[in-house]
Amino acid sequence: MDTTGDELYDADPDADADDDDDEDVTIRAEPQPELEDEEVDDDDTPEVADDGEDEEDDGSETDEETTIQLRDKVEREEIESEFAELIAAVPRIAQEYALLDRLGTGTFSSVYKARDLRQAEYDNSLWITPDIRNSEFVAIKRIYVTSSPDRISNEIFILAEVAGCRNVAQLITAFRERDQVVAVMPYHRNVDFRTYYQKLPIVGIQSYFRCLFRALRDIHARGIVHRDVKPANFLFDPRSGNGVLVDFGLAMHVSSQSSTGCNHSSPTAEFPHGRFLDLEDTWQHTLRRARREARARKALPSDKVGYPADDHRPVSKANRAGTRGFRAPEVLLKCDDQSGAIDVWAAGTVLMFFLTQRFPLYSASDDVEALMELAAIIGYKAMERVAILHNRTFLTNVPMSDEGIPWREFAILLNPSLDDPDGEPERSEALEDALDFVEKCLEPQAPTRMTAREALYHPFLREDGAEYTLEEDDDELCVRPPGDGICGHLHRRDEVTGEWCVIVRGEGDQERVVQLAVGEGLCVGREPCSFHADLFPAPAVEE
Structure with a gap:
């Protein structure tokens, strides 16, 4: 995977290729100059994109049409062959769009950049946002027949439901030709996460997460969980400070079950991440006994710890979509009543990339290893409490601390410069806010994890002198369904x-x-x- 240029609607190369619930789309970044250090000013907010009237913008618009020429001959011929195949399968494409380049390809879909030849004939006010420099450019997503009909219809319907949401990719149109389904969305200029996460100034990081949490707040208000939040699915342009949440292929509506298999409630308007249930004394006694038995087994020989290879217990099934390294504890523990809290956890993981200057942060190859990695950070007791919340038992004889380490200390441990940020008071205050922010995003127990709305209240995302104050807050700007x-x-x-x-x-x-x-x-x-x-x-x- 290239490390420069634009990316769109992709899954991270570290995504689970073997997970049925994951949409593994590999993106090839468009060839373009790498983001230079001086292009992001350490003292100011990211430069706002110009309106396209000066010579530089005109040149960049022309470049958008010719990026395919920067690829090698073999790759160009491969992409042009895909163009011909798509037009043969969906003739309407040639009548309405001029295909320009390939943005990404994967198991379930491919995405192409195109020019809308009939853009002037339609009302485009519903989907044009300030960060779109030229509304004639669009992203055409071809969904392969390898996707199930239910999955395809779910994605299209959810894209329609999130219409008007801030910082969310908008659906312009969708159509079908026999077994071929095509979705058309605006093209958003962006830069590969790997080119800027280590050098984006703190004000740029704040812009990144304001955009992301505005998107999460608006979709969560509609009862929708994205389920695959990660840098590859959030298209951010450091030059303008604008970002857009994309790829709703794994998104789902939150459920409102009257009873769950966990010791927390379903999400509600009052408790978006659910709440702790008041358990009867007999059930609390059962949970304590299970925990005591698990702790006693820790001291047994290794062949007595774990579960038998030939395990006849009923298999616990629950949604576990998403990408390795971004899954919240409740996903790893197969909670069957998940909420928008899993998106907040994933966003907190992304913030850890910025703070620690490491991407990716985890190296687990499966969910069991991922649980062990988290337990090594938050501690054995904290992981025990999380497991009990989801009616599970956590048991391991791997040596680890009972109490763990706070996320802020873990970030400083990996990046000691956080503890002495050049002595600049404003940057020191912002980093202190960021460390508190990530602590609240990565709260292991979903009911007490910060919501997207609460995140926009946090001092880390407060905009001094912007269009709203902390008192007016984001309630004045959120798009209600x-x-x-x-x-x-x-x-x-x-x-x-x-x-x-x-x-x-x-x-x-x-x-x-x-x-x-x-x-x-x-x-x-x-x-x-x-x-x-x-x-x-x-x-x-x-x-």
Whole structure:
């Protein structure tokens, strides 16, 4: 995998190639000049992208069309052959798009950069965001027939549901030709994570995580968990400070089970990551006894510790999607009632890359080894408590500390410069906030892990002098889904189709029901949606 240029909709090369739940897409970065040290100012925020009117931007737009020419002959011919195959399978592509280059390819899909030949004929306001320098460029994702129909439809429907969410890749259109499914999304310029994670200034890291947690807050508000948050699925441009969350191939809706096999509740609006259950005395006694027995077995010979090779106990099944090194403890322990907390954990892992200057951070080859790596950091007792929370028993005779080490100390251990950041007061304060932030993201027990909304309140992500203050906070800017917000009581789902509708007033104050199109009926902050703006007039502004 190249280490420069753009990447899109990919899975990390360290992803589990043998996991049925993982979408393993390898991305080849586009050939372009490597990000130089001087291009990211250590004293200022990342430079905001220009509007494309000067000569440099015009040149960069031309480069976007000719990146394929920078590849070697063999690779160019391979990509051009893929172009021909795609056009033969989906003739509509040639009529509406000019294929320019390949952005990524993998087991379940390939992604291509293209120019939209009919862009001017459509209303593009729903998906154009400030970081899109030229809206004619798009990313065309060809989903292979190796994907199950349920998986394909799930991804398309979720992309439609996240319409309007901040810092999230928007679905422009999708269409099918026989067994071929194509999704078209905006093209976002970005840089390979490996080229900047060791030299991005603290203000750039803050921009990275503001964008990421805005995306997570908005999709979690819709009851959607991404399940594969990692650098390869968050396209960030250090020059502009803009980032976009992509690849919802593994995303799912959170469940609201009345009872689970764990000792925590399902996620709710009040408790987005669930809450600890009040257990009966008899059940608490059972858990304590299981823990005592596990501790006693630690002292036994090695052949008595672990589980038999011919194990006849029922297999515990649960969603374990994601990529090795980013899975939260509840995923590794096969919790069957996961929440947006797994995305927050993965985001905290990404922050550890920045803080420790190491990527990847873990080297486990399977989930058991991953649990051992985490236990070696957080300690045996903490891992015991996490296991009990998910109705599991943690047992190992591998020597490790009972108490472990806090994440902040672990980060400093791997990167001692964090303890003396050049003596700059502002940078020292920001790094202190970052260390506290990562501690809250990597809380082993999901119910007490920081939520995406709480993350945007944290001092590490506070923007001094920006468009909102800490008091107004992100509530003023979050994009609320239909059914939420100040006019949510005027939204309802159609009893037959399940689609969202709104109640509006017609002539003579007669009420009528209007079905919402994708991206409609969204409330921003405390403002009503566009259908009900006249019912909730804005308060008068004092001069």
